[in-house]
Amino acid sequence: MGLSAYLALAAVIFSIGLFGVMTRRNAVGILLGIELMLNAVNINLVAFSRFHGDVTGMVLTVFAICITVAEVALGLAIVILLFRTRRTAMADHVDWLKG
Amino acid sequence: MTLEVVGFWVLAVLLVGSALAVVLTKNLFHSVLWLALALTGTAGIFLMLEAEFLAGVQILLYAGGVVTVVVFAIVVTERLVGTRLAHTSRRVLAGGAVAAVFLGVMLDILARAPLAPVMVPMGADPTKLIGMALMTRFLLPFELLAVLLLVSLLAASYLARPEE
Numbered sequence: 523m524g525l526s527a528y529l530a531l532a533a534v535i536f537s538i539g540l541f542g543v544m545t546r547r548n549a550v551g552i553l554l555g556i557e558l559m560l561n562a563v564n565i566n567l568v569a570f571s572r573f574h575g576d577v578t579g580m581v582l583t584v585f586a587i588c589i590t591v592a593e594v595a596l597g598l599a600i601v602i603l604l605f606r607t608r609r610t611a612m613a614d615h616v617d618w619l620k621g
Numbered sequence: 622m623t624l625e626v627v628g629f630w631v632l633a634v635l636l637v638g639s640a641l642a643v644v645l646t647k648n649l650f651h652s653v654l655w656l657a658l659a660l661t662g663t664a665g666i667f668l669m670l671e672a673e674f675l676a677g678v679q680i681l682l683y684a685g686g687v688v689t690v691v692v693f694a695i696v697v698t699e700r701l702v703g704t705r706l707a708h709t710s711r712r713v714l715a716g717g718a719v720a721a722v723f724l725g726v727m728l729d730i731l732a733r734a735p736l737a738p739v740m741v742p743m744g745a746d747p748t749k750l751i752g753m754a755l756m757t758r759f760l761l762p763f764e765l766l767a768v769l770l771l772v773s774l775l776a777a778s779y780l781a782r783p784e785e
Contacts (some may be wrong), residue, residue, distance in 0.1 A: 565667075569670060594691070598694040
């Protein structure tokens with residue numbers, strides 16, 4: 523399989539994640555969509571790295587995975603905090619800034 | 622059809638199917654389980670790309686760690702409002718249109734880009750090369766990453782601390 527096959531697969535997964543982020547009402551569901559998008563990016567990085575014989579992409583993938591873990595931990599902490607103050611995990615119900 | 626092609630298509634179908642299930646299923650908990658399958662499928666893609674170390678990291682951190690944490694968050698935020706695990710979608714048509722247009726543009730760019738058709742040998746074991754790069758060229762980002770993880774750990778435990 524050529525590089526384009528892996529990149530096309532990653533593009534499909536990224537689009538599905540984008541769809542999830544835009545349509546999900548639950549904040550945890552939105553986070554799951556972000557996970558899918560970051561996952562697609564990781565596939566891209568590893569594929570480019572492998573097809574160019576350069577290890578830099580794989581190192582960046584290690585960084586991306588670690589940063590994703592930090593992002594998920596913080597995002598879920600915010601969801602829990604939100605639930606405590608507002609008794610909801612729905613992103614639609616968080617409209618404090620709406621005039 | 623060689624074994625590589627068959628493996629790629631099996632993994633691709635598995636990945637796309639489970640990713641669609643993540644964003645379409647009505648039950649939030651099932652969504653997370655499908656995400657675990659998608660992340661494991663990605664580890665399979667990494668194996669096909671001969672990145673064994675990353676496949677291990679993917680399973681340990683993502684499929685193991687992230688999924689567990691998300692399940693905990695669901696338990697905390699849904700238990701108090703009863704058994705309402707159903708999560709709905711809104712503006713499905715608009716979201717689908719935006720995602721489809723984005724995918725079309727991406728695939729169009731990919732179809733016209735000059736991309737490498739075959740893998741280039743890495744010269745050594747990728748795991749060894751990753752370790753060497755982390756300890757030489759990427760040493761400063763590596764250390765900053767350790768600081769970032771510590772900060773996010775403290776911040777997350779502060780934000781989600783028990784109520785006084």
